[in-house]
Amino acid sequence: EAGVTQFPSHSVIEKGQTVTLRCDPISGxxxxxxxxxxxxxxxxxxxxxxxxxxxxxxxxxxxxFLAERTGGxxxxxxxxxxxxxxxxxxxxxxxxxQTYYNEQFFGPGTRLTVL
Amino acid sequence: SQKIEQNSEALNIQEGKTATLTCNYTNYSPAYLQWYRQDxxxxxxxxLLIRENEKEKxxxxxxxxxxxxxxxxxxxxxxxxxxxxxxxxxxxxSNDYKLSFGAGTTVTVRA
Numbered sequence: 001e002a003g004v005t006q007f008p009s010h011s012v013i014e015k016g017q018t019v020t021l022r023c024d025p026i027s028g029x030x031x032x033x034x035x036x037x038x039x040x041x042x043x044x045x046x047x048x049x050x051x052x053x054x055x056x057x058x059x060x061x062x063x064x065f066l067a068e069r070t071g072g073x074x075x076x077x078x079x080x081x082x083x084x085x086x087x088x089x090x091x092x093x094x095x096x097x098q099t100y101y102n103e104q105f106f107g108p109g110t111r112l113t114v115l
Numbered sequence: 116s117q118k119i120e121q122n123s124e125a126l127n128i129q130e131g132k133t134a135t136l137t138c139n140y141t142n143y144s145p146a147y148l149q150w151y152r153q154d155x156x157x158x159x160x161x162x163l164l165i166r167e168n169e170k171e172k173x174x175x176x177x178x179x180x181x182x183x184x185x186x187x188x189x190x191x192x193x194x195x196x197x198x199x200x201x202x203x204x205x206x207x208x209s210n211d212y213k214l215s216f217g218a219g220t221t222v223t224v225r226a
Contacts, residue, residue, distance in 0.1 A: 004158070031212065033212070035214075035216075041218070042119070042204075042215075042216045042217055042218045042219070043159070043204070043214075043216040044215075044216070045213045045214060045215070048212055048213065056212075056213065058213075059213075091158050091159075093158070095212070098211050098212045099211045099212075101164070102212075103161045104161065104212075104214065105161075106158030106159045106160070107158050108156065108157050108158050109156075109157075109158055
C-alpha cells in the first residue's frame with residue numbers, strides 16, 4: 001500500500017512568487033492534515049480536511065496561504081505571494097478517522113526555500 | 116502560552132544502553148501524548164500513544180510514561196541499537212486530531 005506522497009520534494013522560489021504544494025493521502029483516508037516546520041522551530045499544525053471540507057484551519061498563518069482538497073482526494077497548498085519567512089518543510093498527513101486512536105501517517109515533506 | 120520542551124537537542128549513547136528522553140509541557144492539559152520517530156528527509160512515524168489516565172505503555176524495546184501531575188513524559192529505548200539513531204518527537208493533543216509537537220531530541224547510538 002502506497003503511503004502519503006508529496007510533490008515536489010524541494011522547491012526554491014523567489015520572494016513574491018507563487019508556489020503550489022501537492023499531497024496525495026493514503027487511499028481511503030478521509031482526513032488530511034497540513035503541518036509545517038520552519039527553521040529551528042517545532043512542527044506546527046496548519047489545517048485539517050475531512051473529505052473536501054476544511055474542518056479546522058486555525059493554524060494557517062495568513063491569507064497568503066490557500067489549501068484545497070478537490071473531490072476529497074489529493075490536496076494542494078498554495079502560497080501567494082511567498083515571503084522569506086515561509087521557508088521550511090511542509091508535511092502532509094492523513095488518517096482514516098479523526099479520533100485519537102486513528103494514527104496520522106506523514107508524507108516525506110516538501111522543503112520550500114524562498115530567496 | 117502553551118509550551119512543549121524536550122530535554123535536549125541531542126543524546127549520544129553506547130549500543131546496548133538505555134536512552135531516556137524527556138518531554139515537559141506547560142499551560143497545557145493534553146488528553147493524550149504521542150511519540151514519533153523521524154529520520155532525515157522523512158516525515159514523522161508514529162511509535163506510541165499514551166492517554167492521560169495511563170501511567171505507562173510498552174512496545175517491544177520502547178517504554179513511555181506519562182505523569183500529568185509533573186506534566187512530563189519519559190520515553191525509554193532499552194538495549195539501544197545503531198538503527199535506533201533518529202530524531203524523536205513528542206506530540207500532545209487536547210482534542211482528537213490537532214497535534215502540538217516538541218522540537219525533538221536527536222539520538223545517536225554508537226556501536
